[in-house]
Amino acid sequence: xxxxxxxxxxxxxxxxxxxxxxxxxxxxxxxxxxxxxxxxxxxxxxxxxxxxxxxxxxxxxxxxxxxxxxxxxxxxxxxxxxxxxxxxxxxxxxxxxxxxxxxxxxxxxxxxxxxxxxxxxxxxxxxxxxxxxxxxxxxxxxxxxxxxxxxxxxxxxxxxxxxxxxxxxxxxxxxxxxxxxxxxxxxxxxxxxxxxxxxxxxxxxxxxxxxxxxxxxxxxxxxxxxxxxxxxxxxxxxxxxxxxxxxxxxxxxxxxxxxxxxxxxxxxxxxxxxxxxxxxxxxxxxxxxxxxxxxxxxxxxxxxxxxxxxxxx
Amino acid sequence: xxxxxxxxxxxxxxxxxxxxxxxxxxxxxxxxxxxxxxxxxxxxxxxxxxxxxxxxxxxxxxxxxxxxxxxxxxxxxxxxxxxxxxxxxxxxxxxxxxxxxxxxxxxxxxxxxxxxxxxxxxxxxxxxxxxxxxxxxxxxxxxxxxxxxxxxxxxxxxxxxxxxxxxxxxxxxxxxxxxxxxxxxxxxxxxxxxxxxxxxxxxxxxxxxxxxxxxxxxxxxxxxxxxxxxxxxxxxxxxxxxxxxxxxxxxxxxxxxxx
Numbered sequence: 001x002x003x004x005x006x007x008x009x010x011x012x013x014x015x016x017x018x019x020x021x022x023x024x025x026x027x028x029x030x031x032x033x034x035x036x037x038x039x040x041x042x043x044x045x046x047x048x049x050x051x052x053x054x055x056x057x058x059x060x061x062x063x064x065x066x067x068x069x070x071x072x073x074x075x076x077x078x079x080x081x082x083x084x085x086x087x088x089x090x091x092x093x094x095x096x097x098x099x100x101x102x103x104x105x106x107x108x109x110x111x112x113x114x115x116x117x118x119x120x121x122x123x124x125x126x127x128x129x130x131x132x133x134x135x136x137x138x139x140x141x142x143x144x145x146x147x148x149x150x151x152x153x154x155x156x157x158x159x160x161x162x163x164x165x166x167x168x169x170x171x172x173x174x175x176x177x178x179x180x181x182x183x184x185x186x187x188x189x190x191x192x193x194x195x196x197x198x199x200x201x202x203x204x205x206x207x208x209x210x211x212x213x214x215x216x217x218x219x220x221x222x223x224x225x226x227x228x229x230x231x232x233x234x235x236x237x238x239x240x241x242x243x244x245x246x247x248x249x250x251x252x253x254x255x256x257x258x259x260x261x262x263x264x265x266x267x268x269x270x271x272x273x274x275x276x277x278x279x280x281x282x283x284x285x286x287x288x289x290x291x292x293x294x295x296x297x298x299x300x301x302x303x304x305x306x307x308x309x310x311x312x313x
Numbered sequence: 314x315x316x317x318x319x320x321x322x323x324x325x326x327x328x329x330x331x332x333x334x335x336x337x338x339x340x341x342x343x344x345x346x347x348x349x350x351x352x353x354x355x356x357x358x359x360x361x362x363x364x365x366x367x368x369x370x371x372x373x374x375x376x377x378x379x380x381x382x383x384x385x386x387x388x389x390x391x392x393x394x395x396x397x398x399x400x401x402x403x404x405x406x407x408x409x410x411x412x413x414x415x416x417x418x419x420x421x422x423x424x425x426x427x428x429x430x431x432x433x434x435x436x437x438x439x440x441x442x443x444x445x446x447x448x449x450x451x452x453x454x455x456x457x458x459x460x461x462x463x464x465x466x467x468x469x470x471x472x473x474x475x476x477x478x479x480x481x482x483x484x485x486x487x488x489x490x491x492x493x494x495x496x497x498x499x500x501x502x503x504x505x506x507x508x509x510x511x512x513x514x515x516x517x518x519x520x521x522x523x524x525x526x527x528x529x530x531x532x533x534x535x536x537x538x539x540x541x542x543x544x545x546x547x548x549x550x551x552x553x554x555x556x557x558x559x560x561x562x563x564x565x566x567x568x569x570x571x572x
Contacts, residue, residue, distance in 0.1 A: 025538040029560070032315060032536075045540075051553040053545070058531045060541040065360040069533065074540045074555070218360050269534040270355065270363060272406065273317060 003286045004279075004294045006040070006261050008238050009186040010123040010161035011095055013040040013261060015279050016294060017251065020242045020265035021046055021099035021125060021165075022071065026085035027092070030272060036092040038276050043189075043263055044085065046101040046127050049110050051077035061198045061207040066217030066244070067266055068196050070210035073101050073130060078111050086118045095122035097163070101130060105150055108140075113157035123160050126151065126185075129167030129192035130214075141167040141192075144179035151183030161186035163240060166231075168194050168223055177231040188231065189240040189263065191224045217266040218244040225257045232258025233302055246274065248281040252289065255297035315409060315536065316341040319402045323379055325395070330460040332431075333395050334371075336381045341407060345373045345380060348439035349412025349506075349527055349564045352382070353535035354394065355404035362390045365406060367532050367559070369506075371434035372441070383434035383463065409535050410563050413439050417523055418502045420447035425500035427489050427515060429455045429507025435527060437464060439504055440471045451475075451500065453492045455507065459483035490514050509572055516567045524567035530558040537561075545571040 006016040018041040019030070026044050027036050036042065054074030061068045075081065081098075089096055098115045102108040112124055128140035128147055139146050147164070155162050164180040166173060168191040177188055193214025198207040206212070224243030232239055241259030245251060246267045254262045267274040286294050320339035328334045353365040372381040386395040397403060412435075418424045424443050426436045433454050440450050450472035456462045459482040468474040475492045476484030485492050489511060492498075505515050506527035516524060533539035537560030546554040547568040556562060556570050 023534075023539060025540070029534070029536045029538040053553050053555060054540065054543070057542065057544070059543075060531050060533050060539075062362055062364050065363055067364060067533070069539070069541065071540045074543065076553070217363055266363070269539060270365065271317075272534070272536065 002283070003292060004282050006295065008240075008260055011041060011097070011261075013095070015040040015282065016261035017275055017279050017282070018043055018097070018240075018261065018263050019268055019275055020263035021097075021127070022069075023265040023268045026081070027089055030268070031092070033272050034276050036089075037094050038279060039094050040261065040279075041095045041097050041122070042089070043097045043099055043125055044081075044089075045075055046073050046099040046130065047075050047078055047081045047111055047115060048073055048101050049078050049107045051075065051080070056209040058207060058209055059213075061213065063196070063198060063215065063217075063219065066215050066219030067269075068198060068208055068213030068215055069193070070208050070213035072210065078114055082115060082118055086115075086120060090120050096120045097123045097125050099125045099127050099165070100154070101127040105153060108150060109153050109157055112154045112162070116157070116159040121160060123186070124154070124158055124162045125189050126154055126162055126164045127192075129165050129169075141176075142170050144175050147176055148179040148183035151180045151185050155184040163187040163189050165192055166190040166227075167192050168220075168227060173227050174230055174234045177235045177237070181235045181237055185237060187238045187240065188235070189242065190231065191220070191227055191243050194220055194223065216243065218246060220244050221250065225253060228254065228257040228259055229301060232299055245278075246270070248278050248285045251278060251282060252285060252297055255294060256300040258299045258302070260295070260298050314344045315407065316344060317404070317406045320405045322397050322399055322401045322403065325398055327395075328383070329463040331385050331387055332383060332461065332463050333386055334381060334383050335394070335397070336379050337403060337405065338377070338379045339405060340378060341405060342373060342375060342378045342380050345370060345408045347412030348373075348415075348442055349435050350408040350410050351563065352380075352405050352407030353409055353532075354406075356390045356393045362393075364533065365535060366390045366394065367409070367535055369435040369527075370408065371437045373438055383431075383437075385431045406535065410559055411561070413504050413525055413527070413564050415442055415446060417525065418443065418448045421449070422501040423449040423451060423499065425451050425453065425493070425498060425503045427453045427455075427493070427503065427505040427507070427511075429489060429511040430457065430461070432505075432507030432511075432527065432529070433464065435506050436504065437467060440468065444471050451498055453477065453489045453498070455479070455489040455492075455511070456483070488514070490518060513572050516572060519567070525564055526567055526572070527564045528558050528562050528570070528572070532559050535559050547571060
């Protein structure tokens with residue numbers, strides 16, 4: 001019996017590990033390296049109604065223990081994602097979480113309605129938090145009432161459960177989480193990247209053409225852990241946690257904070273085999289920590305529990 | 314076939330100002346066939362620097378399962394790489410990208426190879442493979458100054474070699490394009506790698522010739538998944554069509570992408 005299978009709204013996962021949106025394309029590249037059906041799920045690259053080229057280059061810059069990116073939601077648009085990318089993914093036995101993005105409410109609704117009908121899409125990830133697009137997006141992710149209304153409208157048309165991806169670039173993330181819960185969200189994914197900037201000391205100019213970019217990687221893990229710790233105690237929605245996950249230990253830390261599954265982002269660029277490696281190591285770590293099942297770890301940092309067996313030993 | 318492997322350092326030496334030559338041994342060498350491909354190196358086990366570094370392949374030695382890179386140590390990652398010595402191991406992902414097409418020239422024809430600075434190294438393996446095929450090669454290599462010049466002798470062994478320096482401290486004073494026109498160099502196919510202004514000048518000057526360019530861009534994953542290194546295509550310069558430098562390139566036919 002597996003100790004790491006997880007059941008969440010719309011998602012029966014053989015393990016709680018999935019690549020994060022934007023760090024895995026639509027899976028084609030990584031399928032050359034390993035069998036995608038090893039993954040718990042795949043969060044595919046954000047899809048918008050029309051194709052987007054994205055931002056000018058340079059689009060990435062490195063920082064200590066992290067990276068900044070401003071890709072700008074480059075994607076081939078709804079129609080091609082459904083007819084080409086999702087169709088191609090059907091050969092792999094893995095549930096897809098489709099990241100839905102837009103600049104107007106109508107965009108989001110149109111994409112959600114159509115993409116949620118795809119056979120292998122088991123859930124939507126409503127992207128109200130991309131820091132790298134100039135229009136629309138940011139209000140959806142930072143004003144609770146706007147986020148709530150959008151969630152409600154997307155829920156009305158979606159055929160599958162809707163997870164809302166929260167931005168860390170807010171004063172009060174609990175307020176945002178509560179708003180989308182009231183809007184009918186089935187779950188949360190958190191966190192998106194933190195807005196940052198790097199300046200080249202030779203040119204005196206920002207390294208990234210878009211000037212600002214989203215900070216990801218191990219540098220943001222403590223921020224994500226803190227936010228999930230806060231939010232998971234205030235809302236009753238399951239949380240898929242993300243931000244700087246590199247190891248099985250990181251996964252457990254996210255569960256302890258309050259997550260029920262974990263997405264791996266930037267680490268895929270550092271070690272393309274990171275997801276299957278974590279999946280292999282996770283059962284032994286769960287057992288070593290004294291749990292029968294990984295779900296017992298969720299919220300361990302704030303629930304009133306027996307002291308851990310690991311510490312008793 | 315892309316592989317990830319811990320490769321052993323066979324040798325490392327400084328060959329010019331800030332320029333290092335590093336030879337690694339590993340099984341993934343047997344997947345390397347096309348000149349112009351690159352590898353993605355993790356220079357430290359820790360998180361700083363976090364990302365891999367794309368480095369071009371300068372020489373492939375199937376017999377000894379080794380390959381050589383020539384790179385400039387000027388940032389944190391490449392400076393750490395320069396500290397590696399014999400017996401150390403380095404995490405290598407590769408070979409990546411698509412390289413220079415050898416079939417663009419026939420036996421007996423002439424290929425002109427133009428390199429600028431740290432764009433010179435991948436031309437060395439290319440030149441060796443072209444010579445082996447019976448193609449005449451001419452090299453025009455540009456550097457900033459005398460102390461940055463490397464591999465003049467190695468290229469000279471393979472064919473006619475011209476050196477230019479931007480400050481005139483060695484070889485011809487000026488740019489590679491000046492060298493080509495002053496010497497009236499004739500060729501059937503041009504292969505080039507170097508700074509974008511140089512590539513642009515060559516693309517413009519030889520519009521009616523067969524020209525292949527190797528591009529450089531900041532990369533994330535190196536395998537085509539992150540969309541960090543995209544460029545517009547020549548037939549749709551402002552639209553949604555794109556090529557990824559890491560996986561569709563780094564070598565493109567002139568005009569295929571917008572420089």
